[in-house]
Amino acid sequence: MTIDGLVYLGQSRFGYGLEADELVAALDRDGILAAIVAPTHRPDHDFDRANVQVGQAAAASGGRLLPMARVDPWDGELALRQLNRAVEEFGARGLMLHPAEEYFRINDPRVLPLARRAAELGIPIVVATGYQGFSEPVQLTQFARACPEVPVILTNGGQFNISGLAQTDAGLALQLDNVFVHTSGVYRDDWIALVVSKFGADRILFASAAPVMDLRYELRRVQLAHVPEEAKVLMLSDNVTRLFGLNGTPS
Amino acid sequence: MIIDMHMHIDDIPALGWQMSAAQCIERMDEAGVDAAAVMTIADLPGINPQALELIADACGQYPGRLFGFIRLHPWYRQESLKLLDQAVNEHGFRGLKLHPVSSLAHPSGEDTIALIRRAGELGIPTLFHCGDEPMTTPLSIEPAAAACPDSIIVLGHMGGYFHVDEAIEVAERHANIILETSATPYPAKIAEAVERIGAARVVFGSDGPVSSPVLERDKIMIAGLSPEDTALVLGENAARLLGVPA
Numbered sequence: 001m002t003i004d005g006l007v008y009l010g011q012s013r014f015g016y017g018l019e020a021d022e023l024v025a026a027l028d029r030d031g032i033l034a035a036i037v038a039p040t041h042r043p044d045h046d047f048d049r050a051n052v053q054v055g056q057a058a059a060a061s062g063g064r065l066l067p068m069a070r071v072d073p074w075d076g077e078l079a080l081r082q083l084n085r086a087v088e089e090f091g092a093r094g095l096m097l098h099p100a101e102e103y104f105r106i107n108d109p110r111v112l113p114l115a116r117r118a119a120e121l122g123i124p125i126v127v128a129t130g131y132q133g134f135s136e137p138v139q140l141t142q143f144a145r146a147c148p149e150v151p152v153i154l155t156n157g158g159q160f161n162i163s164g165l166a167q168t169d170a171g172l173a174l175q176l177d178n179v180f181v182h183t184s185g186v187y188r189d190d191w192i193a194l195v196v197s198k199f200g201a202d203r204i205l206f207a208s209a210a211p212v213m214d215l216r217y218e219l220r221r222v223q224l225a226h227v228p229e230e231a232k233v234l235m236l237s238d239n240v241t242r243l244f245g246l247n248g249t250p251s
Numbered sequence: 252m253i254i255d256m257h258m259h260i261d262d263i264p265a266l267g268w269q270m271s272a273a274q275c276i277e278r279m280d281e282a283g284v285d286a287a288a289v290m291t292i293a294d295l296p297g298i299n300p301q302a303l304e305l306i307a308d309a310c311g312q313y314p315g316r317l318f319g320f321i322r323l324h325p326w327y328r329q330e331s332l333k334l335l336d337q338a339v340n341e342h343g344f345r346g347l348k349l350h351p352v353s354s355l356a357h358p359s360g361e362d363t364i365a366l367i368r369r370a371g372e373l374g375i376p377t378l379f380h381c382g383d384e385p386m387t388t389p390l391s392i393e394p395a396a397a398a399c400p401d402s403i404i405v406l407g408h409m410g411g412y413f414h415v416d417e418a419i420e421v422a423e424r425h426a427n428i429i430l431e432t433s434a435t436p437y438p439a440k441i442a443e444a445v446e447r448i449g450a451a452r453v454v455f456g457s458d459g460p461v462s463s464p465v466l467e468r469d470k471i472m473i474a475g476l477s478p479e480d481t482a483l484v485l486g487e488n489a490a491r492l493l494g495v496p497a
């Protein structure tokens with residue numbers, strides 16, 4: 001069983017986009033049972049509408065798509081209300097924060113009310129990580145330390161450098177028990193193996209970050225990783241099931 | 252024939268950088284890679300004074316499978332020029348590697364230009380680390396390509412995560428630029444590069460052994476190129492650049 005830990009759904013104002021039917025076809029093609037889906041930042045900047053659209057697409061997917069809420073911390077109280085609505089009305093299972101696309105610093109104290117609300121709602125936070133000035137791994141460390149009660153999942157292995165120059169910083173973040181990382185874009189096979197051996201196979205999970213990245217290629221990244229087979233089971237399904245409370249997912 | 256244009260061998264225990272020729276060969280065999288260009292992680296002159304001998308010995312140990320690239324620090328211009336001549340003429344090295352992050356030498360600096368031109372005179376390509384850091388982006392390297400039209404410049408990682416579009420644009424403007432596919436996670440951009448600049452100017456690389464040559468090879472397959480273009484990207488272009496039989 002394989003579950004994709006992050007796919008962006010809908011048209012983004014930043015030029016990329018993927019619709020629900022296209023995603024389900026891709027999941028079928030690659031033998032993936034389900035995907036956690038987060039709204040893109042839409043051209044109209046309306047996060048509430050995007051959350052509704054993704055929630056409705058997930059509801060119509062027969063359990064193949066599992067929604068996350070996405071809000072903009074600059075919206076303050078409105079963002080808190082949007083998060084509540086997405087969870088209560090559409091069953092959002094996580095909170096997606098994208099500091100680079102919403103232009104905020106993840107360790108800005110103004111983000112913390114959202115983290116506290118996510119903790120109250122019992123959902124994890126996924127942060128698009130590795131963007132300089134917005135979501136550097138050491139900034140994520142500060143953020144995750146400030147909200148130890150909520151799981152914080154870092155995309156891209158916790159860093160975004162083509163030589164892996166921020167891997168040590170990502171390792172600092174992983175010293176916190178509530179920090180986890182996605183496999184998306186992690187080209188260094190030895191980093192995936194190191195996370196498994198040093199921090200544990202329960203701390204890293206498959207996510208394609210499609211359509212920003214390529215779903216089939218990102219799946220191969222995990223299938224080919226030089227880690228024990230039992231670690232791959234955790235990476236491909238068990239960790240995302242545990243973190244997002246997906247035990248009701250059809251198997 | 253599959254040729255990996257970008258692999259690393261080094262031995263610097265203090266930095267934890269220990270990648271052997273045997274590891275490269277093991278990874279190459281895993282991926283069905285016939286030959287590879289190998290280079291150190293650090294520059295000469297520098298922290299590993301035995302770098303030239305290390306690569307030369309590795310290539311001697313695996314003839315026909317490993318081909319040396321010498322990684323040099325442009326600021327030591329005269330010594331680096333001498334090392335470049337020595338590497339090519341005495342040890343049969345097939346390329347020059349430059350990494351502006353480790354050297355802090357800008358690609359358009361006079362010292363760097365001197366090395367690139369000499370590489371062109373020697374008939375070998377210059378492989379740049381080309382990612383997202385300052386001094387390594389395609390637009391930072393472009394002036395060097397313009398200043399050295401008779402030298403082949405290979406953009407390793409073809410712009411990394413955020414500068415791939417610029418890498419393709421720069422390659423469109425300069426016929427002496429080749430794009431190398433390692434590490435960048437976008438198969439569709441490889442297909443776009445082939446479409447826009449031609450398959451003869453895109454080469455497969457893995458940046459192994461710390462990355463997976465199997466995965467990097469699969470990226471080329473996922474790009475969905477024609478069989479002819481796939482053959483060019485996976486091996487025929489590198490064979491031409493390295494001067495080895497395809």
